[in-house]
Amino acid sequence: MTLLKTRGRSPLQAAGSGELEKATEKRNRRTYLALLIPGLLGLLVSFVFPLAYMVRMSFNKGAPDGVIEETFTFDTYLQPLTDPYYWKVTLDTFQMGVTVGLLCVLVSYPVALFLARSQSKYRGLLLAIAIAPLLTSAVVRTYGWMVILGTNGLINSSLTGMGLIDTPLKLTNNITGVTIGLVEIFMPYAILAMISGFGRLSPQLEEAAGSLGASKAKIFARVTLPLSLPGILTAFLLVFVLSISTFITPRLLGGGSVQVLATEIYDQTTGLLNWPFAAALSVILLVLFGLIIAVYQRLTRKIGG
Amino acid sequence: MSETKLSIVDLTKRYAAGLDPAVDRLNMQVEEGHLVALLGPSGCGKTTTLRMVAGLMDPTAGSIVVDGKEITHTPVNKRGMGMVFQSYALFPHMNVEQNVAFGLQMRQTPKAEQKKRVAAALDMVQLGHLGKRQTRELSGGQQQRIALARALVVEPTLLLLDEPLSNLDAKLRETMRTEIRSIQQRTRATTLFVTHDQDEALDMADRIAVMNGGLIEQFGSPTDVYERPQTHFVANFIGQANFLDVTIISETGPAPVAGEASYKVDVEGLGGFGAVGAKGLTGAHELVIRPHRLKVTLTGEGHDALKGTIERVSYTGDALSVAIAVGERSFNAQLLTTSGDLPRRGDTAYLSWAPEDAYLLPAAAPGKAS
Incomplete structure (x- = not known):
């Protein structure tokens, strides 16, 4: 809206030139992204973190009796x-x-x-x-x-x-x-x-x-x-x-x-x-x-x- | 007189035992090169009839004869008909050319000839430049044309159109109406056309079969069904109509149309009026007068006029619709607007008509002894 004011046009004129539409679109996109946050957080905790942990684990070294040696190796x-x-x-x-x-x-x-x-x-x-x-x-x-x-x-x-x-x-x-x-x-x-x-x-x-x-x-x-x-x-x-x-x-x-x-x-x-x-x-x-x-x-x- | 292309004999379809038949012993003869509209309200059996002719549905009884050959039980793919569906039914996984070529491929037409005929068919519907497009990229009107090209490219024995215009907007419908008609006349494809739109039928068809309750109420040319309706249903369904119960006083002589006679009739005790109808009518009948054929004057002129009061006036620019109460009954009249004074609600008006504009339905009026 500030953009519209500095140019001294009424929103109606701006809508005619498509600027208002662009501004609305931008706001809508922000709303969509905000709505994605809970889902993304859930996925992060339940999916991405465990997966990353598993990938990291695969580069460790396993020893008998379940001992895990923290290292970085491709041996596994x-x-x-x-x-x-x-x-x-x-x-x-x-x-x-x-x-x-x-x-x-x-x-x-x-x-x-x-x-x-x-x-x-x-x-x-x-x-x-x-x-x-x-x-x-x-x-x-x-x-x-x-x-x-x-x-x-x-x-x-x-x-x-x-x-x-x-x-x-x-x-x-x-x-x-x-x-x-x-x-x-x-x-x-x-x-x-x-x-x-x-x-x-x-x-x-x-x-x-x-x-x-x-x-x-x-x-x-x-x-x-x-x-x-x-x-x-x-x-x-x-x-x-x-x-x-x-x-x-x-x-x-x-x-x-x-x-x-x-x-x-x-x-x-x-x-x-x-x-x-x-x-x-x-x-x-x-x-x-x-x-x-x-x-x-x-x-x-x-x-x- | 051309030859009969299609004849339908006592065709009947009963969806389930005990139900009223959807199509009830229907008979119809279609001449070569004609476009015949099957017109009627939904549920009148018009689509069922078309589907039986197409071979998409088995009749319960009766027979269908095309070019003198009985095809009642010929499977759909052996009938060689071209059908355009209400939803167009274009194959979504094929482009425009492939869609149009499908029927030729099924007939194993040589590749080179296929190509030529597909191009010609697309040119005919003015879409030659869209051959490589996917069907979903086309507008409704374009899809409609492709469907028409696909049906016509195989040079079908009959062209069958199932409400082809009902999915288009009003403006496009008008254009396509003219275009389908002109393509049909150019190819001289004998065509059955299902519609519930009387304007479409009147505009496009050589013959109209007005259907109701699985039966053909009247089969005739557009002017026939409009000017000389044979039943109350036909008069009511096609155009607008005023109905009057009348008793025939006397036959007064021949009418302008051969085979018809002029009559003097009594309109519910209100006086004697002229009318025309089939020869030899007596007793009680129904009289049909179209709204724009009624003469309305504000001053009582002559003596053959009904005196009434204007109940309602509706102005649409070109025309003026007025409802006029005469005693217990109400008439609808349509007048051309003039620059002069328009009638107003409450005015006294006099109604009359030329005898040849009032048509007597042949059947005796129901509930009255003739």
Whole structure:
């Protein structure tokens, strides 16, 4: 306002020249920034500080019996980066994330597509049923899968009972079991992510494609699938991130024979009390996340553009 | 007389058993090259009819015949029609050219020809320079034109337009109305056009099907449905109308229009007046007079006039709308403004009309013995 006064113009004239608008915009921006402060403070305390502490920890030196030697060394990174065992664990983790992500997207897509397009009065109920598994914890659901997949579990006893197999299939304590469990556990997330990503889909577009001569298969390939790609990508990313950071299911369904970064970090933290090493593994996991998110953003920009 | 392009026979759609049908044994013949407006209030079945013709909806009964071939159960993608949706339904992941080319790609038209026809179609809607644009960068009117180009580029057997102008603002709507009509006439595409806007229908259509409750109330040219409405609904829905219950006194001779007769009618015991209508009418009927065809004078001239009092005057510059009370009933009249004295509320006014401006509805007035 001082600016306006020194120039000796009424605010109305100034508004005409856009100066008042600029002043208002400036004030608004300050208000927005002020409104961000509580959230930023919260993030700082709960996220940035611990993360910085963890990164710092990864440069310390771990000694037996949980003694942490304050220093600055890259030794903690040397071991995972040179030891083939940790390369394998990292690769296994990545592979599990991709497999679970792909399978989860594959089984969730039809469900999500149906729910997004349904005009039934039961749509709300069906949606609730689809995400109801979130009401029970992943631990409980993992135990459920152990009962179903175990050597004397539902699947094996039915199959042997019907005489289809002689020896029970090995479905637990290996990566197969972990994958099956994770896919089911993350389905609700994938379904929700897809439905929210299907914004551009509309039955009218499919009708338009049909009226222009496209068969059902062509409609799906040229209209439905391309328009649902953003939802599919988001769902894949979410499930990938969730599955490479999950600990409970690989530990319980893997029965100790499935080693991924999350279980390794857990063992280092609570078993061997080697916090610097656990911190270094965590940083590696974070870098893995970062890479995937960068690829994801590039892809979504391509699709959206 | 041109050939029949589309004929609809006893077409019926019932969404659920027990419900009244949305479209009830509808019959219609559309001539080649005509633009036919399906006009009616919402819920009259006009969109349902269009969707059945398009193949987006299965009829419960009846048949649809195009070019002499029955297509009632032909799937939508085999009908070769061009449809423009109310929301335009442009593919958001394709640019303008790709949108227009879609139908040609589905027909596996050679690439070079595709390119030529897409360019020609875009030129036709005057958007040749926007081919590489994304559809979301276009204004409503431009999207509308692209949708039209996309539907026409495949040289459709029928062009189907589902309320194509309802998402545009009033000014643009006027422009697009003229443009769609001129493109339609140039391409001679036989067109079905769904609208609830009577002005659009009167302005653009060769034939109007006035629909109500799943039925066609009247099918005819714009002047037909306006000047010679066959039902109370049509007279009321298209334009404004004064309705009068009258009893026919006598047929007085032929009318200016062939096939019609002049009558002398009694207006609710207020006196004898002239009117025209179909030949051979007797008994009680309803008389329709458009507001601007009523003559209003402030001095009683002649004897064929109804004496009334001006109840309300509304001035809109070009015209003057007046409501005139005659006994229990009220008439709406529209007068051209002159520089002279305007009638005022409370003035006594005399109403009359030329016999050929008063049309007798063919059906006997309800609730009265004829």
